[in-house]
Amino acid sequence: MRIRIAAAKRGTQGDEGVKSLAELVTDASALLYHAVVSGQNIGAELRDPIIRLREAVTAGQPVSAEAESKFLNAYARLAVLVAPVTAATLRATSRHYQSDAWLARVFRVQTMSAAQFASFLFGFLAICLLVTIGIGEGIRTFIAAVISSQEEVLKVREEMRAGKLALQGLDEQLKALDTEQPQPNQARGIVKAGLTKQREELDSRLSRLREQQLGLEEKIAKGYDTLGRITPFVDWAELRNVIVPIAxxxxxxxxxxxxxxxxxxxxxxxxxxxxxxxxxxDARRGGEFIVRIFLGMLSGITLQWLLVRDGSTVPGGITPAVLAFLGGYSVELLFTAIDRLLSAVTGSMKTAPAEKGSPAPVNPENPAAGSG
Structure with missing residues (x-):
């Protein structure tokens, strides 16, 4: 049976699953020239069927079933030869085709390839993540400074409370000394001079503690002001009591x-x-990359739960931030950690019955062997 196939327009990348013979000829020709330019030796048994069918389709001539069969056979062998390169990947990495990406239409960059658009998109996402991480690290740093200052204020207040009690005790001793020994003598003067000196030193120390307290309180206020400027949508005055859980x-x-x-x-x-x-x-892998991002986020936080303990580092000496980054870069780390955890849990469950000292089962054919 002979059929006539008119030359068709190049289909979109979403139409890779259903193609006419003319589109297959176009793809095969692109692969053939790519292989030749790459320096591969393409034999006549692969080259000639593709060239002949391309000429027939371009001229609008009828194509026989035998010619189509030879073409498909040659195309299949050529695809294996140049794999993983395909016609779709050539279009996705070439700027000779008009880009269908919305960014290319907005900026009127009509020769942006799908690969360039994907790299630009994920690069822009990486920059946004870097900015977000910088803001998050900055907020956490300021919160840590505020928490540290608040802890210092509590220590200073405790020292001031103890100092005031000691000062009150010295005043009572001086008052008692004046009451019990109204007449001046040398021993009383020495004791009073010592107590007076202690009181002056303690009073000076309390003054320094007051100055330190005022400085810390001013530092805390400035820290909250800075947090308010970084995140104007958050009222930190209402969150002072829960700032540690937020950090x-x-x-x-x-x-x-x-x-x-x-x-x-x-x-x-x-x-x-x-x-x-x-x-x-291949532009059709965009969905896989999106799934990979979600897996990376899941891996980054799950590895913290599995590997990070009370300390700030993991057994390898890396920080939790680096561990999360590595977990996102290689999601296999998460699955490896989960497999090890499952092995440890199942191993402990298997050894638990053996530790209870359960008696050996009795052999029904030889009961004496089981009891002996």
Whole structure:
């Protein structure tokens, strides 16, 4: 049976699943020229069927089933030869086609390839994450400074309370000394001079503590003012009593999520770069990259729960932030940690019955063996 196929327009990247013969010829020709330019030796048994069918389709000539079969066979062998490069990846990494990306239409950059758009998008996301992490780290630093100052104020107040009690005791001793021994004598003068000197030293120390307290309170007020300027949408005056839980939530939940997402962006950008060099980037993998970001965020925070203990470092000596970044860059770390945890749990569950000293089962064929 002979059929006539008119030359069709190039389909969009979303139409890769259903293509006409003319579109397949266009894709095969692109792969053929890519292989030739790359220096690969393409035999006549692969080259000729593609060229002949391209000429027939371009001229609008009828195509026989035998020619189509030879073309499909040659195309399949050529695709295996140049893999992982495909016609779709050539279009995704080439600027010769008009870009369908919304960013290209907004900025009138009509020659932006899909790979360039993806790299720009994830690079911009990485910059946003860096800015967010910087703000989060800044907020946590200021909160830590405020918490430290508040703890110092409590210590100063405790010292002042103890100093006031000691000062009150010295005043009572001096008053008692004047009451019990109204007549002046040498011993009384020596004791009174010593108590007076202690009182002066204690009074001077209390004055220094008051100045220190005022300085710390001013530092705390400035810290809250700075936090208010960084996050004007938060009323820190109402959150002073819960500032410690807020700091723990930022450091233990929010920042690991951001570091995990940043690590995933680094992995994606590296992958896109390598695929752009090899001309193997496929725009249809965009959904996989989005899923990878969510997995990276999940990995970043879950590794904190599994590996980070009360200290600020993990067994390898790295900080929790670096651990979250590595978890986002390589989500396999999460699955490895979960597998180890499951192995430890199942191992303890298997050894638990053995530790109870359960009696050995009795052999029904030889009961004496089980009881002996």
């Amino acid at each position: 723990n939530m930022i450091g233990g939940f929010f920042l690991p999520l951001m570091y995990g997402a940043l690590g995933t962006c680094a992995y994606i950008l590296r992958t896109i770069y390598a695929q752009m060099v090899r001309r193997s980037y």
